[in-house]
Amino acid sequence: MSLNIKDLPDEHLFTPGHTACPGCAAPIVVRNLMKVFGKDTIVYAPANCLLVFGGTYPYIAWKVPYLHEAFENTGACISGVKRAVKKLGKDSLVVGIAGDGGTYDIGIQALSGAAERNEDVIYVCYDNEAYMNTGIQRSGSTPFGAATTTTPVGKKIPGKTQNKKNMAEIMRAHEIPYMATMSIAYPKDFLRKAEKARDTRGFRYLHVFSPCPTGWRHDPALSIEMGRRAVESGMWTLYEAEYGRITDIYKPKRKIPVKEYIRDQGRFRHFTEEMVAKLQEYADHKWKQMYGSLPEEKPE
Amino acid sequence: MAAQTYALAAVMEDNYAVSFPFFGAERRGAPVMAFTRVDKDVIRIKTQIYEPDYVVVLDETLLETVDVLKGLKEDGMVVINTARRPDEVQLSREVNCATVDATSISLELLGRPITNTSMLGALARATGEVSMESIERAIMEKFGGKLGTEAGEKNARAARKAYQDLQVGMCRGGKDFVPRKEWLPTVQEMPLGGSIGALETEAGLVGIGSFVRNKTGDWRTFIPHVDHDKCIGCRMCWFYCPEGCITMEDQKAVIDFDYCKGCGICAQECPVDAISMERERR
Numbered sequence: 001m002s003l004n005i006k007d008l009p010d011e012h013l014f015t016p017g018h019t020a021c022p023g024c025a026a027p028i029v030v031r032n033l034m035k036v037f038g039k040d041t042i043v044y045a046p047a048n049c050l051l052v053f054g055g056t057y058p059y060i061a062w063k064v065p066y067l068h069e070a071f072e073n074t075g076a077c078i079s080g081v082k083r084a085v086k087k088l089g090k091d092s093l094v095v096g097i098a099g100d101g102g103t104y105d106i107g108i109q110a111l112s113g114a115a116e117r118n119e120d121v122i123y124v125c126y127d128n129e130a131y132m133n134t135g136i137q138r139s140g141s142t143p144f145g146a147a148t149t150t151t152p153v154g155k156k157i158p159g160k161t162q163n164k165k166n167m168a169e170i171m172r173a174h175e176i177p178y179m180a181t182m183s184i185a186y187p188k189d190f191l192r193k194a195e196k197a198r199d200t201r202g203f204r205y206l207h208v209f210s211p212c213p214t215g216w217r218h219d220p221a222l223s224i225e226m227g228r229r230a231v232e233s234g235m236w237t238l239y240e241a242e243y244g245r246i247t248d249i250y251k252p253k254r255k256i257p258v259k260e261y262i263r264d265q266g267r268f269r270h271f272t273e274e275m276v277a278k279l280q281e282y283a284d285h286k287w288k289q290m291y292g293s294l295p296e297e298k299p300e
Numbered sequence: 301m302a303a304q305t306y307a308l309a310a311v312m313e314d315n316y317a318v319s320f321p322f323f324g325a326e327r328r329g330a331p332v333m334a335f336t337r338v339d340k341d342v343i344r345i346k347t348q349i350y351e352p353d354y355v356v357v358l359d360e361t362l363l364e365t366v367d368v369l370k371g372l373k374e375d376g377m378v379v380i381n382t383a384r385r386p387d388e389v390q391l392s393r394e395v396n397c398a399t400v401d402a403t404s405i406s407l408e409l410l411g412r413p414i415t416n417t418s419m420l421g422a423l424a425r426a427t428g429e430v431s432m433e434s435i436e437r438a439i440m441e442k443f444g445g446k447l448g449t450e451a452g453e454k455n456a457r458a459a460r461k462a463y464q465d466l467q468v469g470m471c472r473g474g475k476d477f478v479p480r481k482e483w484l485p486t487v488q489e490m491p492l493g494g495s496i497g498a499l500e501t502e503a504g505l506v507g508i509g510s511f512v513r514n515k516t517g518d519w520r521t522f523i524p525h526v527d528h529d530k531c532i533g534c535r536m537c538w539f540y541c542p543e544g545c546i547t548m549e550d551q552k553a554v555i556d557f558d559y560c561k562g563c564g565i566c567a568q569e570c571p572v573d574a575i576s577m578e579r580e581r582r
Contacts, residue, residue, distance in 0.1 A: 014544070015509055015544065016558075017516060018511060019514065019516065022563035027544070031544050057494070059514065060507065061511035062508055063509040187539055213563075220563040221565055223563075225568065
């Protein structure tokens, strides 16, 4: 039986008092993941928003052992912590929680190494599609056309000119015991995957889509809705894979145009019809790539 | 950005000006500082400002926790975003004080509780050192250039309204501020590697689980209200609250306002619309 929202414990292992922006999805991700992972967990965070809003020394919002090191070595650090724990004869869960910058760009070699060695750890990437902590700089995860401070909208170049890197597929290609993409807009799916990651041995990679009201410039109340629209428009796909083989794909009940997704986000405000069409093409391609192998559903 | 805009307006009137933020992590809604120095001569001093002529307070909840008059010159002035009149405000001492309800102005004209441009208008009137026309031009250049002409004009209108609505007077004094004790261990007392468990110190709990002392409720502009007749106890808000400040009592959602930042996710996601957001009057 998979977990339900009502099965989660009341106690927070990531407490209130943290200083995330109002409407930030990252604390929702982290708090609920920790409820699934439980008390016997050691958390590592590299440089990211979570590191900053999760506490200012000596005050921290964590109720589990927590440490941080440099930006690029999440994979290496959690490997070392897990081995030290093993040497002590314990079996604590070791989790590294990095942002998209620390995963897509800066942390990818340590991550790839740890995955290849099949270390017994969980790596969580919460993906808010730019370096939000330092003030919204573009990352490998930023989608086409999005305005950031390093891809500003000018007369000649309107926002980022490249597409989002497909990090989840890079991790699937490592053929690790378990990888999954998640979104908090789908709580049941989210909890099931978190539970599965907890109960699997070997390297596990969880990639959570995490809307950022400050960086994406949308109403803080719409954070969850943005996660939902991302999946429904094809800009984000929920699936999981074991040893490189896809075992489950969640296909949304309806498909919405990309326009619906970008409508309420300030980072896409400058979009012309041409740019919308280009982003739509990308989403259609993704949609076909991910859901094309599924049996065709009869139109209602 | 407002501090830069004021500096720009001053430069437009043939002054020299320097502006910079307090260095540290910035986050929306969290207390931050920015400084602007204006002079007729070249400015060579590069430090933060410790004895200002004017202090602008964008969020009146800070008045409860911070002595905003610290370092302010005797004949200086504090400009506060509040719905109260100057003589209704109590601070640590009696000084020149000007107030304007910038939050209402911003909500009315911009649709968002972002008050920095409104406060620029208020500051221009309070100092009398920069004209409102220069402020409007500077806003158009800074905000209009970045967010589009329409947004620039809206912000300029908000500044003009605050300029007109500003009330000037004196605040009351006599408020005591007890600075919060901090944990300052010596090198010998410092644990190896700086790693600490839950530790009781003279400053209260430090280490794991100690961030609960940081009450984030004063970031809020809108406050959620739960209709317990409608609440079905589905725990969606409990799951989705970024602060984790919703608890379930008798299968009904109860919100801890010490921490609620008023983001509105609970109201948006409630499947039976049992939660509504209202403007908070403090």
